[in-house]
Amino acid sequence: xxxxxxxxxxxxxxxxxxxxxxxxxxxxxxxxxxxxxxxxxxxxxxxxxxxxxxxxxxxxxxxxxxxxxxxxxxxxxxxxxxxxxxxxxxxxxxxxxxxxxxxxxxxxxxxxxxxxxxxxxxxxxxxxxxxxxxxxxxxxxxxxxxxxxxxxxxxxxxxxxxxxxxxxxxxxxxxxxxxxxxxxxxxxxxxxxxxxxxxxxxxxxxxxxxxxxxxxxxxxxxxxxxxxxxxxxxxxxxxxxxxxxxxxxxxxxxxxxxxxxxxxxxxxxxxxxxxxxxxxxxxxxxxxxxxxxxxxxxxxxxxxxxxxxxxxxxxxxxxxxxxxxxxxxxxxxxxxxxxxxxxxxxx
Amino acid sequence: xxxxxxxxxxxxxxxxxxxxxxxxxxxxxxxxxxxxxxxxxxxxxxxxxxxxxxxxxxxxxxxxxxxxxxxxxxxxxxxxxxxxxxxxxxxxxxxxxxxxxxxxxxxxxxxxxxxxxxxxxxxxxxxxxxxxxxxxxxxxxxxxxxxxxxxxxxxxxxxxxxxxxxxxxxxxxxxxxxxxxxxxxxxxxxxxxxxxxxxxxxxxxxxxxxxxxxxxxxxxxxxxxxxxxxxxxxxxxxxxxxxxxxxxxxxxxxxxxxxxxxxxxxxxxxxxxxxxxxxxxxxxxxxxxxxxxxxxxxxxxxxxxxxxxxxxxxxxxxxxxxxxxxxxxxxx
Amino acid sequence: xxxxxxxxxxxxxxxxxxxxxxxxxxxxxxxxxxxxxxxxxxxxxxxxxxxxxxxxxxxxxxxxxxxxxxxxxxxxxxxxxxxxxxxxxxxxxxxxxxxxxxxxxxxxxxxxxxxxxxxxxxxxxxxxxxxxxxxxxxxxxxxxxxxxxxxxxxxxxxxxxxxxxxxxxxxxxxxxxxxxxxxxxxxxxxxxxxxxxxxxxxxxxxxxxxxxxxxxxxxxxxxxxxxxxxxxxxxxxxxxxxxxxxxxxxxxxxxxxxxxxxxxxxxxxxxxxxxxxxxxxxxxxxxxxxxxxxxxxxx
Numbered sequence: 002x003x004x005x006x007x008x009x010x011x012x013x014x015x016x017x018x019x020x021x022x023x024x025x026x027x028x029x030x031x032x033x034x035x036x037x038x039x040x041x042x043x044x045x046x047x048x049x050x051x052x053x054x055x056x057x058x059x060x061x062x063x064x065x066x067x068x069x070x071x072x073x074x075x076x077x078x079x080x081x082x083x084x085x086x087x088x089x090x091x092x093x094x095x096x097x098x099x100x101x102x103x104x105x106x107x108x109x110x111x112x113x114x115x116x117x118x119x120x121x122x123x124x125x126x127x128x129x130x131x132x133x134x135x136x137x138x139x140x141x142x143x144x145x146x147x148x149x150x151x152x153x154x155x156x157x158x159x160x161x162x163x164x165x166x167x168x169x170x171x172x173x174x175x176x177x178x179x180x181x182x183x184x185x186x187x188x189x190x191x192x193x194x195x196x197x198x199x200x201x202x203x204x205x206x207x208x209x210x211x212x213x214x215x216x217x218x219x220x221x222x223x224x225x226x227x228x229x230x231x232x233x234x235x236x237x238x239x240x241x242x243x244x245x246x247x248x249x250x251x252x253x254x255x256x257x258x259x260x261x262x263x264x265x266x267x268x269x270x271x272x273x274x275x276x277x278x279x280x281x282x283x284x285x286x287x288x289x290x291x292x293x294x295x296x297x298x299x300x301x302x303x304x305x306x307x308x309x310x311x312x313x314x315x316x317x318x319x320x321x322x323x324x325x326x327x328x329x330x331x332x333x334x335x336x337x338x339x340x341x342x343x344x345x346x347x348x
Numbered sequence: 349x350x351x352x353x354x355x356x357x358x359x360x361x362x363x364x365x366x367x368x369x370x371x372x373x374x375x376x377x378x379x380x381x382x383x384x385x386x387x388x389x390x391x392x393x394x395x396x397x398x399x400x401x402x403x404x405x406x407x408x409x410x411x412x413x414x415x416x417x418x419x420x421x422x423x424x425x426x427x428x429x430x431x432x433x434x435x436x437x438x439x440x441x442x443x444x445x446x447x448x449x450x451x452x453x454x455x456x457x458x459x460x461x462x463x464x465x466x467x468x469x470x471x472x473x474x475x476x477x478x479x480x481x482x483x484x485x486x487x488x489x490x491x492x493x494x495x496x497x498x499x500x501x502x503x504x505x506x507x508x509x510x511x512x513x514x515x516x517x518x519x520x521x522x523x524x525x526x527x528x529x530x531x532x533x534x535x536x537x538x539x540x541x542x543x544x545x546x547x548x549x550x551x552x553x554x555x556x557x558x559x560x561x562x563x564x565x566x567x568x569x570x571x572x573x574x575x576x577x578x579x580x581x582x583x584x585x586x587x588x589x590x591x592x593x594x595x596x597x598x599x600x601x602x603x604x605x606x607x608x609x610x611x612x613x614x615x616x617x618x619x620x621x622x623x624x625x626x627x628x629x630x631x632x633x634x635x636x637x638x639x640x641x642x643x644x645x646x647x648x649x650x651x652x653x654x655x656x657x658x659x660x661x662x663x664x665x666x667x668x669x670x671x672x673x674x675x676x677x678x679x680x
Numbered sequence: 681x682x683x684x685x686x687x688x689x690x691x692x693x694x695x696x697x698x699x700x701x702x703x704x705x706x707x708x709x710x711x712x713x714x715x716x717x718x719x720x721x722x723x724x725x726x727x728x729x730x731x732x733x734x735x736x737x738x739x740x741x742x743x744x745x746x747x748x749x750x751x752x753x754x755x756x757x758x759x760x761x762x763x764x765x766x767x768x769x770x771x772x773x774x775x776x777x778x779x780x781x782x783x784x785x786x787x788x789x790x791x792x793x794x795x796x797x798x799x800x801x802x803x804x805x806x807x808x809x810x811x812x813x814x815x816x817x818x819x820x821x822x823x824x825x826x827x828x829x830x831x832x833x834x835x836x837x838x839x840x841x842x843x844x845x846x847x848x849x850x851x852x853x854x855x856x857x858x859x860x861x862x863x864x865x866x867x868x869x870x871x872x873x874x875x876x877x878x879x880x881x882x883x884x885x886x887x888x889x890x891x892x893x894x895x896x897x898x899x900x901x902x903x904x905x906x907x908x909x910x911x912x913x914x915x916x917x918x919x920x921x922x923x924x925x926x927x928x929x930x931x932x933x934x935x936x937x938x939x940x941x942x943x944x945x946x947x948x949x950x951x952x953x954x955x956x957x958x959x960x961x962x963x964x965x966x967x968x969x970x971x972x973x974x975x976x977x978x979x
Contacts, residue, residue, distance in 0.1 A: 052535040167624055168399075195397035197562065202606035202619030209616060224536050227608030231615060254610065261537075267542035269610065270569035278547060278567070282540035286505040302537075346611045415872055433878055440876040453867040457703070457889045466885075467875035516875060 014185050014218040015064070016040040018078040022056070022063050022242075024290070025072065031291030033059050033073075034242045039220075041186065046096070046219040048214060048250075050226065052287050056242040057222045061188050065103065066095040075259035083185060103133040104217075108191040111172035114163040120147075120174045121159035127181050146177035149214075150207060169200035176207065183215060190222045205232050226265060230254065235323070237264050241288050241298035247317075248324030254347040257338055258320055258331035260303035266343050289336030297327070305330040353556050354410060354428070354443075354524055359383045359419035360580075361405050365629065372583070377628050379405040381580035384655075387524065392550065392557040394571025394588060396564060396603070400628055401577040404448075405513045407528045407560045411445045412436055422537035424523070441471040441520030446546075448529040450509035454501035460487075460512045461497040467519040486515040490545060507538035511545065518549060525550065526558045564607050573661075576600045579628060579636040582610060583657060586662030590671065596664035599637045635667065643668050681812070703893070703970065719958040719965070730775040735812060737769035740925045749941055756949055759931060771947050773925040777837065778955060783840045783880035785906035786899040789848035794895055797856025801864065811857070813947055814850045822847040822909060823916070830918040840919050844909045848902045856891060856896050863890045865957045880904035893970035904956045911952055927952045 022034035080088040125139030147155035150173040193201035237247040246259040264283040285302040300310040317325040361380040364373030408414040421429040447453035490511040531539040575585040584597040623640040638648040653665040744764035758767040800807035826843035913919035914928025927948035934944035
């Protein structure tokens with residue numbers, strides 16, 4: 002079923018190689034991202050999963066050139082959008098790409114919309130900015146977009162202000178704004194975290210439908226494995242500034258191979274996951290930026306950790322089929338999870 | 349049935365919205381609309397629903413942080429709503445609350461130690477030294493070590509702050525613990541820790557607990573009994589297992605159906621969610637859910653459904669209960 | 681417990697060892713900035729001027745008609761005024777009045793302002809009444825009030841301070857009330873009420889400590905504007921009596937001779953401007969240092 006929905010042509014839309022991000026300089030420098038490599042194919046949804054401060058949003062900010070130059074140092078072997086090099090692009094070139102070739106939606110649809118302009122004006126703004134459209138053309142485009150994101154009675158909503166719309170409607174407007182220039186890539190940063198589960202279901206279904214209709218690629222940043230399972234094609238799990246596991250969704254759920262991924266799956270309160278009334282917890286706390294353990298950052302919290310994990314940086318191990326994990330103990334992790342309900346369901 | 353510890357009878361809470369020049373409210377929003385609920389000793393009651401359904405207002409009323417505009421709350425057989433501040437103060441220790449935002453629920457200018465000591469200063473009548481010992485004891489119970497105690501909220505992680513909040517709530521040795529979305533602001537890897545801690549404490553102290561959450565999987569795991577709320581009303585209530593495995597109200601079915609489980613069956617599935625949440629300023633007549641309900645009939649617009657029995661203790665507020673609607677019952 | 685062990689392990693990776701009160705930390709950081717240091721030094725200079733003026737300079741009141749309007753000399757380094765008084769001694773002594781007025785007005789507006797503001801925010805019906813009175817007070821122009829008070833009461837330093845403080849109080853009340861109203865909505869206040877804290881203890885433990893920072897900043901600005909107001913009133917002749925040296929009074933005296941002896945105006949004027957400037961700059965610094973967002977970032 003998934004494969005019929007996927008329309009990959011093998012064309013790489015976003016390619017990031019060895020992205021490193023440091024805040025500050027000298028002794029006080031904090032390493033926020035460490036050798037992050039990503040690639041997104043055309044028509045694909047890549048999900049970036051992780052907890053607060055793991056660097057999933059910072060990765061996207063670095064790619065988009067949205068980090069303050071003075072505070073942040075970005076180094077990368079390559080950041081490419083199609084044929085365009087983003088790493089070497091000037092701020093001016095980046096401005097022409099953002100909102101045009103890359104659309105963005107954020108967690109909080111209320112603060113991301115300007116309260117003093119109508120939604121029609123805000124949706125049309127990007128077309129006028131990037132395509133030099135006239136006011137009438139922009140309005141026409143905005144109407145088309147509102148219809149596309151399934152807002153009922155779009156002609157009337159065109160002149161509504163953000164506060165007149167519900168949370169779900171606002172997020173639809175955000176999506177309309179992001180897609181009005183028909184971008185190759187949509188970056189959705191926790192698009193449904195602030196929304197209720199019924200609204201979340203509607204919004205995620207909409208994103209999924211639109212990527213098929215428009216043939217675009219999506220990077221979906223989330224912390225919810227359920228959302229990943231429902232919508233993504235590939236998943237990259239991040240922990241403390243590194244991608245610790247990456248692969249096609251089916252493979253990662255079928256064979257979780259990093260202690261952190263495994264811990265997340267085991268801690269979910271699904272039926273049958275519970276042992277004597279207790280959930281299986283991941284001990285310890287999420288490390289703050291710059292306070293992560295060296296080498297394998299997850300080692301202090303990992304039940305599978307061996308002395309080697311604290312002594313060496315684990316490099317990605319290829320597990321076949323585009324699935325890789327930065328874990329020395331990946332076999333032990335998987336063996337331990339073989340009877341997990343989620344893993345079993347995916348076999 | 350056992351004597352109820354907390355008894356809620358026909359409780360409504362209306363909030364004025366906007367004001368005319370005369371000072372009269374322009375609209376009344378009924379955040380809680382005629383709710384009946386009871387909590388037995390040692391029981392965990394789950395309260396689920398989406399934002400704006402009134403579950404947090406109801407929790408605040410149970411905590412006597414807010415007052416019902418109609419109806420009454422009784423606690424341990426005595427009136428609990430409509431008391432004066434003085435009458436309340438001495439009895440507050442018996443119901444305690446854990447808040448949604450763990451960091452913001454701690455005074456930014458107080459150390460963790462001072463936060464945990466506060467209920468002891470108010471209720472225990474212990475001297476300084478005894479309080480210090482008790483704080484250390486409580487901290488150990490919630491898994492905080494001594495060096496955490498001298499820190500301020502922003503120096504602790506979200507999970508640690510919530511541990512402080514739990515220690516503060518159990519310091520007065522309450523009978524009832526009200527947990528208002530206690531894990532929704534926490535990182536996924538921390539949620540299980542805090543849930544386990546809450547369950548341990550509940551077990552050890554024999555507490556009754558009201559667990560308010562929008563996360564259905566969590567409520568299913570934690571609660572013995574679950575009440576589902578929609579636009580201020582309780583639409584379904586019953587033993588959690590029954591509510592989750594055999595939901596009777598179409599709203600409960602829709603809600604359960606839209607939870608994304610990390611299972612292959614969820615992949616690219618179309619959700620069966622219809623329409624939008626109506627404005628609480630002007631909820632639909634009759635059954636509030638009828639505008640989004642796949643099995644609504646004309647009478648739904650006229651008649652307000654009462655919470656009728658499905659099984660022995662399972663009740664749902666739907667006019668078409670028990671009818672053959674030609675629709676497969678969906679479950680999560 | 682295994683959990684705390686792991687946490688301790690993770691904690692060991694942390695770099696900070698010493699943890700202090702975040703507000704003090706932020707203030708200490710602000711105190712290390714060069715501009716703050718310069719301003720504090722200048723302010724200390726004014727304080728020294730006020731305290732040590734009898735020792736540093738001659739008698740500010742001694743009249744010597746034979747030595748009128750003299751240029752600077754070794755003995756009287758800023759020369760003499762139209763009554764032959766030592767301008768330097770008068771300028772030094774004038775710092776006393778300005779600083780007294782500044783500090784007194786800051787305190788006299790902050791203390792009642794905080795009390796009334798908290799009352800207005802915590803008490804629904806009484807609060808509404810208080811706020812209408814405060815609104816009425818806002819309508820009184822400070823200078824007119826001072827002139828009226830000076831006419832009614834004995835003119836003098838105390839009258840001056842009261843006259844300047846009264847119009848400052850409503851501003852403080854409004855500030856405190858709005859801050860308390862937002863503090864009251866914070867979850868930690870609900871939490872405190874839940875654990876049985878109420879009434880005075882609630883205000884003292886939870887409301888006041890989280891309200892005080894903007895009050896300190898506002899009091900600094902009140903001090904600066906009070907110093908100017910006192911100079912204006914002295915200049916108009918409704919402030920302190922002529923025998924008390926003040927910068928405003930000196931400038932009023934110098935007005936008649938401005939064309940020929942402009943320095944008589946420049947000395948007190950420059951001191952006044954400098955004092956007001958450093959007070960305002962320090963207020964800004966405080967305001968930055970006590971900003972909760974800044975405090976959160978500094979740790």
